[in-house]
Amino acid sequence: MADGGFALPSPLNAERGAYLGVQSSLSGRIWRQRAHCERTALALAQSHNVDPCVAQVLAARGVTCETFDAHLVPRLKTAMPDPSALADMDVAAARAVAAVLKGEPIAIFGDYDVDGTSAAALLHRYFSELGAPPHVHIPDRAEGYGPSRGAFSALCDRGAKVLITVDCGSNAPEETAYAEGRGVHVIVIDHHQMSAPPPAHAVVNPQRADDTSGLGDLTASGLAFLFAVAVSRRLRAEAPDRPAPDLMRLIDLAMLGTICDVAPLQGFNRALALQGLKVASQRGNAGLAALCAVAGVDDALSAQHVGFQIGPRLNAAGRMGRARDAFDLLVEDDPDMAARKAQGLDGLNQERRALEADIFDRALAVARPQAEAGAPVLVASGDGWPAGVLGIVAGRLSERFDRPAIVIGFEDAEEGEDPRGSGSARSIDGVDVGGAISAAAREGLLIAGGGHAAAAGLTIARSQLDAFARTVRRRLDQAVETASEAIAFEIDSVVSVAGASIALSDAMRRAAPFGAGNPEPIFAAASVRIEHARIVGERHVAATMIDGAGARLRGIAFRAVGSSLGDALLAPGDRRLHVAGALEPDAWRGGRAVQMR
Secondary structure: OOOOOEEOOOOOOOOOOOHHHOOOOOOOOEEEEOOOOHHHHHHHHHHOOOOHHHHHHHHHOOOOOOOHHHHHOOOHHHHOOOHHHOOOHHHHHHHHHHHHHHOOOEEEEEOOOHHHHHHHHHHHHHHHHOOOOOEEEOOOHHHOOOOOHHHHHHHHHOOOOEEEEEOOOOOOHHHHHHHHHOOOEEEEEOOOOOOOOOOOOEEEOOOOOOOOOOOOOOOHHHHHHHHHHHHHHHHHHHOOOOOOOOHHHHHHHHHHHHHHOOOOOOHHHHHHHHHHHHHHHOOOOHHHHHHHHHHOOOOOOOHHHHHHHHHHHHHHHHHOOOOHHHHHHHOOOOHHHHHHHHHHHHHHHHHHHHHHHHHHHHHHHHHHHHHHOOOOOEEEEEEOOOHHHHHHHHHHHHHHHOOOEEEEEEOOOOOOOOOEEEEEEEOOOOOOHHHHHHHHHHOOOOOEEEEOOOEEEEEEEHHHHHHHHHHHHHHHHHHHHHHHHHOEEEEOEEOOOOOOOHHHHHHHHHHOOOEOOEOOOOEEEEEEEEEEEEEEOOOEEEEEEEOOOOOEEEEEEOOOOOOHHHHHHHOOOOOEEEEEEOEEEOHHHOOOOEEEO
């Protein structure tokens, strides 16, 4: 969703660096034209016969004449790194192959979000095709994040000799030591920040201090795919007559985690995403096909479909306390059963959305005074707030106020006990909230905590809440101030209303998939009049934009009701606004018209 990219017109270039003169939009951001090399854009247009507007977009994303083909049509074979570059990967692959050849039971412990679930599903399908179907445990949020002694004990009791954690395990030394002590070899496949590696048989994590692979942008599902590649390679060497699974049939699962975990869509990640979307669009995975059907995705799958329609339904399982449901869908092969399971996830997602809206309103009431007082980090908490929606709410608060947000829900406690709370944090570019939370955990302010620079989780005692808030604000104050000065809404180009055509939208899709590291192109329509503004769906605002020549363009602003953007669109009267957003096919008109989002 574009910034809330609307602003009152002002003289062009009234301030140096302010695009269309917009020094502060309705959401408080300066507008700037996205930096690009005009010579590179011209060379791309001439040498590759690319529309000049598309060439400018590509140049702004670092594409050159030399990298043009690799960027637009990335080949997995050339983009894929050597799995052995990752520390412990060869050790992990060798142990997995030994287990397969000896018939030793394998277990998988996954996380409850899309990345962990899709990585677990990928490895389950992979080892099942090798004739070694693994036991799989996907914890509900009530169990807490990451491995638990109880879950590891249960998997050991089921006879596991190799236990693979995906999207977790790097910060579970006690649980790992317990399993290893029972004679079970633990293989950690993770991408979260970590200190010292746990005492596992192998720890595959590009965040390790001694890992020199340079693959820190990979998600757990991307790492699981590379692990499968390494196992297949080792298997060919040790048992050349034993057929290995077709990894291209599993790449759609690697794509899910890569896109939904907001990995930078460059290099290998871009190849995973693009090839995975192509495979997913063939509807070969019955569960994913059924999920597309209930989400109303009838055409080829895009990154936007995955991020905003498929991912939320998969995540709803973990958020609503039934994390295993998403995994079960992704490994289901029967179309009828998959359809029923997908309907179940769709129902959970509807429940999640209603719950999220309620908790967001409560958290907003707590966070708004903090933001108005200039707090660098927002910390909102409440009793009984369910853990499953806290990450979404934190993300929306961070997006609304352009600063890190931490949202915590406290559980009931017995009289005399200190209530415990679970929380989620989301950040802005340039501010490492995961590092701050990990540091707070080391200082004893948290029961547990850690994560990425952009997102983290925590468990805290209520008595430590105030001290934690003070500490994290003090730690991140300067970083937030620096990042806030750099926050701008970047626009690729001005486009006329008549020029905002389906042809331009189609041309832009050549640069897809869009996401982190390859941002969606944003265009501005200058000085347009708003007509027929109305509230649609859940808190969205739809409107028609008209330029001086009478050309019309439909627009949609998601979740804008109650914001300064929504108020401006819905306000009566005849005002002209600068409008910025992404161009996309208008599904309500058959997809052959365009709208601005």
